Amino acid sequence: MDMQAVNNILIVILLGAIGGGAGLLTRSVALVFIGPIILIGAYQIYIGSLYGVPSWARLVIQIAAGFVLGANFAQISVVTMKNVIKPAIAVAAIMLAGGVAIGYTIFSFTDWDLKTCILATTFGGQTEMLLIAEGAGAKTEKVIILQFIRNQAALLLMFPLSRLILRIEAGKNKGGQA
Amino acid sequence: MKNWCKAAFASAFCGLLLSYLGVPAGAFIGAIFGSAATQISLKFRIKVPRLAKRLLRICVGCLVGLSITAEGYYQSQGIFWPILVTIMGTFVTTLTAAFVVIKKFRMNLTEALLGTIPAGATEMSVNAEEFNGDPVVIATMHLFRLISIIALIPFILLLCK
Numbered sequence: 001m002d003m004q005a006v007n008n009i010l011i012v013i014l015l016g017a018i019g020g021g022a023g024l025l026t027r028s029v030a031l032v033f034i035g036p037i038i039l040i041g042a043y044q045i046y047i048g049s050l051y052g053v054p055s056w057a058r059l060v061i062q063i064a065a066g067f068v069l070g071a072n073f074a075q076i077s078v079v080t081m082k083n084v085i086k087p088a089i090a091v092a093a094i095m096l097a098g099g100v101a102i103g104y105t106i107f108s109f110t111d112w113d114l115k116t117c118i119l120a121t122t123f124g125g126q127t128e129m130l131l132i133a134e135g136a137g138a139k140t141e142k143v144i145i146l147q148f149i150r151n152q153a154a155l156l157l158m159f160p161l162s163r164l165i166l167r168i169e170a171g172k173n174k175g176g177q178a
Numbered sequence: 179m180k181n182w183c184k185a186a187f188a189s190a191f192c193g194l195l196l197s198y199l200g201v202p203a204g205a206f207i208g209a210i211f212g213s214a215a216t217q218i219s220l221k222f223r224i225k226v227p228r229l230a231k232r233l234l235r236i237c238v239g240c241l242v243g244l245s246i247t248a249e250g251y252y253q254s255q256g257i258f259w260p261i262l263v264t265i266m267g268t269f270v271t272t273l274t275a276a277f278v279v280i281k282k283f284r285m286n287l288t289e290a291l292l293g294t295i296p297a298g299a300t301e302m303s304v305n306a307e308e309f310n311g312d313p314v315v316i317a318t319m320h321l322f323r324l325i326s327i328i329a330l331i332p333f334i335l336l337l338c339k
Contacts, residue, residue, distance in 0.1 A: 012240055020236030033235045040243025045251045053244060059197065059205050061237045066209020067189040068234055071224045073210065073325055074217035080318045087279040088319050091294055092326035094278060098271025099327070100334060105267070106260045114338045115202075121264055123271070123296040124327035127235070128206075130242045132328070135203030136335055140245040141254045146264050153265045154297035158272060159305075162291040166309045169287055 005052025012050055015039040033127060037144065058134075065131055095123040112142060120146035181222045188212035202335040207328060214325075272296065286311065293319035 019035025044050055081088075099122035107117040116138040119129050126147045133143040192212030196204030217223060275294040279285045285293075288311030292302040299320035303313040 012244065015243075016236050016240040020232070020239060023236075024232060029232075029235075032232050033239045036236055036239030037243040037246070040240055041246035041251070044244070044246055045248045049247070050244060058241060059193070061234075061241050062203070062205035063190055063193040063209040064234055065238050066193055066206045066211075067186060067213045068226050068231055070189060070210040070213025070215075071185070071217065071226055073214040073321060074223055076318055076321050080314050081322070084315055084318055084322075087283040087285050087290075087293075088322040089326075090278055090282065091275045091319055092323045094275040095271060095294070095296065095323055096327050096330060098267060098274070102264060102267030102271070105263055110260060112260075115335055118334060118338065119331070120260075121267065122327060122331060123268075123323065124331060125324050127238060128324065128328055129331075131206050131238060132203035132331060132335075134242055134245045135206055136332075137202075139250050139253070140242060141247070141250040142257070142260075144242070144246075145254060145257065146260060149261050150264050150268050151297060153268050154272070154295050155301065157265075158269065158295050159297055159301070162295060163305070166288055166291065170309065 002052075008050040008052040011043065012040060012053060015043060041141075062131065062135060065127075069128065099123045112139065116142050119143050121150065123150075126151050181217075181220070182224060184220065185213050185216045185224055188216040196332075202332045204332065207332055210328060268296070289315050289319070292316045296323075299324075 016036040016039075019037070019039040020032050021035075023029070023032030023035045040050065100118055102121040103114070103118035106112065106121065107114045110117070115136060116133070119133045119136070119138045120143045122129060124132075129147055130140065130143055132138075133140050189209040189212040192208035192215075193205040194208070196208035198204075201207060213224075272294050276290045279290045279294070280287065288306060288309040292306055292309075292311055293316045295302060299317045302320065303317040306313040306316050
C-alpha cells in the first residue's frame with residue numbers, strides 16, 4: 001500500500017470522526033450518518049479522490065451493518081406477524097411495485113441508468129438503499145438526493161397530513177358519540 | 179456470547195456467500211438473513227448496544243461518502259423533475275397502500291395510515307397510541323416492508339442488467 005493510500009485512509013477516519021462525532025455530540029441520529037457522507041463527499045468533490053480504502057473493509061462494514069439490521073428484524077413477534085401477514089404482504093407488494101414504477105418513470109425521461117433510478121425511489125429505507133447502491137455500483141449521489149427527498153416528503157408532508165386526517169376522524173367519532 | 183458468535187458466523191458466511199455469487203450488495207443482504215435466521219430459528223435475541231449501532235452508522239456513512247464522486251455530483255445538478263416525480267409517486271403509492279388495507283383487510287385508519295407512510299418504523303410507531311393504534315402492528319408492517327424489499331431488490335437489480 002503506497003503512502004498516499006495510507007494518507008487517504010487517515011483522512012477518511014478523521015472526516016468520519018468529525019462528521020459522526022458532531023452527530024453524537026448533538027445527539028442527532030441523522031447527523032451521525034449524514035455527517036461523514038457530507039464531509040467525505042465534499043472532500044472528494046472539491047479536493048480529490050480518497051482512493052485506497054481496502055475492499056475487505058467495505059465487505060466487513062457491509063456484513064456488520066447486515067448483522068445489526070438482522071438483529072432488528074429478529075425482534076418481530078411471530079404472533080403479531082400472523083395477525084397482520086395479509087395486509088403486510090399487500091403493503092410490501094404495493095410499495096415495491098410503486099417504487100419500481102416511480103424509478104422506471106424517471107428512467108424513461110432521464111439519461112440515468114435503471115439501477116440508480118430504482119434504488120433512488122424504492123421504499124426500502126434510506127440507509128439500506130444507500131448501502132445496496134454502494135455495493136451494486138449505482139450512482140450513489142443521485143440515490144442519496146432522491147431517498148432524502150422521499151424520506152422528508154413522507155415525514156414533513158404525509159405524516160402531518162395523516163395526523164390531520166386522524167384528528168378529524170377522532171373529532172367525528174366524539175361528535176357521533178355525544 | 180455463544181449466541182453472538184453463532185449469529186456473527188452465520189452473518190459472515192451468508193454475506194460472503196452472496197457476495198461470491200455476485201448478488202448486488204450480497205454481503206449486506208446475506209448478513210441480514212444470516213443474522214435474522216439464526217436468531218429466529220435458535221430463539222434468542224441479540225441486543226446491540228446503542229453506541230455500537232451509532233459507530234457502525236458512522237462507518238456506513240464513510241463508505242457511502244467514498245462512493246460520491248465529483249463527476250456524479252455534477253451530473254446530479256438539475257434534477258427538479260425526478261424530485262417532483264418522486265414526491266408525487268410517494269404520495270400516490272402510500273395512499274394506495276393505505277386505501278387497499280382499509281378496504282380489503284378492514285384495518286383501522288390509524289394503523290393503515292401510520293403503517294404505510296415510509297418515514298421510519300420508530301417515528302410512526304411512537305405516534306400510534308395518541309390515535310388508539312397498536313404500535314406493535316405498525317412497527318411489524320414497516321419491518322415486513324423493509325425485509326421484503328431488501329430481499330427482493332437484488333433480484334430486481336439483476337433483471338436490470
